[in-house]
Amino acid sequence: MHELSIARNLISIVKETLHDRPCRVKAVTLRIGRLSNVLIDSLEFGFSALTAGTELEGARLVVHQPAPLLICGACGQETILNEIEFVCPHCGSMNITVKGGDDLFVESIEVEEDAL
C-alpha cells in the first residue's frame, strides 16, 4: 500500500531533477535495501499507474537491491546478511550493526535528449 506513496515521492524527485529539460526518460535507477519493506512489483505497478499519460510514461524502473552488511561489534567481521538473522555467523555475537539494509534512494535517471 505505501508503495504508491513511495512512487509519488519518486516521481516528484525525477520531475524536480529534470525541471522541464526537453528529454524522454528511459529509466530510473533505484537502490532499495532488502530491509526497507518495499515490494518492488507493487512499486513498479504504482509507478506505471501514476505515470500513465504523463511525460514519464514508459520509463523503466531499474532496482538495485544491495544485501545488507552485518558488522560484528565483538569480533569485527563483516558478513553479508542473507537470511533475516541478526547474529554474527563467525562468533555468534548479537552485538551487531547493520549497514545498507534500509536504503531507499534514487540513484540516477537515464534520458534520451529530444532532437532539436
Place this chain on the structure above:
Amino acid sequence: MSVITVERKVLERNDAVAQENRALLQTNGIFSVNLLSSPGSGKTALLEQTIPRLKQEAAIAVIEGDVQTDLDARRIEALGVPTAQIITGGGCHLDANLVKKALATLPVKKLDLLFIENVGNLVCPAGYDLGEDIKVVVISVTEGEEKPLKYPAVFRNAAICIVNKIDLLPFLNFSVERLKSNAHAVNPQLQIVLTSCTTGEGIDEWCNLLRSLRRKAPSSASV
C-alpha cells in the same frame, strides 16, 4: 542517451518534515513516543492505562492515527488530555506531514509528553520517521512468538517492545522466552516489558522505563 546522477533519498521530503517536528518537540521540551503495532494489539488500551499514571507529573497529549473513525480518539479524550485525530482514509501509515498538521492543533508550549498512536500495521509505518524520540512496538501474546522475525524493520527500529495481554498466557501455547529470543535476535538492545492492560500488570514497569528514557532524551535539556 545520458545518465543523470541523482543520489537522493526517495522519502527525503518526509525526513525533512520529520526534522522540523523533532526540532519543534525538542525546543518545547516534549518527549515523544511513536506507538506501532498490528491492529488490536492494545495500543489504545495501553494509553488508557498509562496516561492516568503519568498525567500528574507530565502534561500529556496524544495524536491518534486511524484508517477510519474517531472511536480511539474519544477513548483518549475521556482521560482528559488533548487529543488530535488523524483519519488517514485508507492510508496505511502516518507520515511526518500528517503529524506536523496534528501538532499545529495541540498546545505544544504546555506539553511534556506526546504519544503518537500510529495506524495498526507492522509494515509501512516502519519506514516513516515522524520526528519522535523513540518507537515503541506493541505485540500481544495471541499474535505468536515469530512476529519479530516476520517484521524485522519495525522491531529493529524500536527502543521498547511491549508484550501485551499476558493475562491470556494460561490459555495459549505461547513461549515468552522464544518471543524474547526472536526479538533480541533482530534487535539486541530492545527492552521488553510484559503487560496486561486488563489486570494492570507490568504497567508500572513500562511507566518507569518511559520516565528514565525521557530523562535521557535531548528534549529534557530544554525544560
